[in-house]
Amino acid sequence: MTWIAIAAGTIAGLAAARLRLPGGPLPLALLASGAVTLLANEPRPAEPPQALGWAALALLGMGLGAGATRLTVQRVRRLGLLGPASVVVIVVAGLLTGVLLGRVSGIPIATALLGTAPGGSGEMAAAAFSVGASAEVVVVMQFVRQLLVMAVLPVVLSAGLAHVRARRNRATGPTDPVP
């Protein structure tokens, strides 16, 4: 049954990638494979070969490394010290939130840290898979984060832009209405 679950999950993930579903292939692959496992209702599903996990991790690493081009470095540099410094603050905040979440909820600290770290959901799930944390909980936490950000950000952006325009209008006096 393990192999059927892996096949179902991989096919569902590739379909999600093809259809460009939000969240990418990971959530749908997990749901499909999880559904097969739950339906089979085996008390203890057989462990997949370790090499398969390494292969998935290596493919993810290759994909991540592919984006690290000269152009990427130039773009980050354009932001000066403030860009990288902001990223470091976000990473540290993510770690602190993870420690706090681990304390409050009682979930293992490694799972909490990887669940709250604002890395890619795939990369964090891969890390969880590798260090023995609960990868399925990490995926759900990462997915909730991405959904929430997607829902909140457009509202914040339009409010922020309205604020910037209003301030600009106040500074320059009454001008044509903003479309």
Added chain:
Amino acid sequence: MGVWLSFPAGAMVGAFVAVGAWQLGSDAVPAQLRAARQFGLSLLGALVGIGLTREVLPLVTQLLPVVVASVIVMLAIGLGLAYVLARSGRAGFATAIFALAPGGLAEMTSAAESAGGDAGVVAAVHLFRIVVIVLSVPVVASLAGSLW
């Protein structure tokens, strides 16, 4: 090599370091490597899904409120930093917001593009953040897991 060195998430970190070092001398992202990532994500999702047993489902529901609260904290920090970055004049408002929001790389890049931000900068900052996290958080999580 990453696995052989027993580095946390060694297969991913090792492959990232090798391909990243090669790519630093290039400006293009090969399509095969993009496809490799999609396949890797699908396979990983399938492998993780096997652990989705009846015992895990209630835990996920129970965790939801604290997870939402932690995301709100992260979002507020990201927005605060984006405000500072936009005020510094190094990036536009939309670019700063989407670059420092704790969302997914692909989603934030396309949203920035449709909001009139600089999608290239947004993608670069997200990639930089993910790289910093991939290189640091598995080590911290592994250490914290063995200490606590």
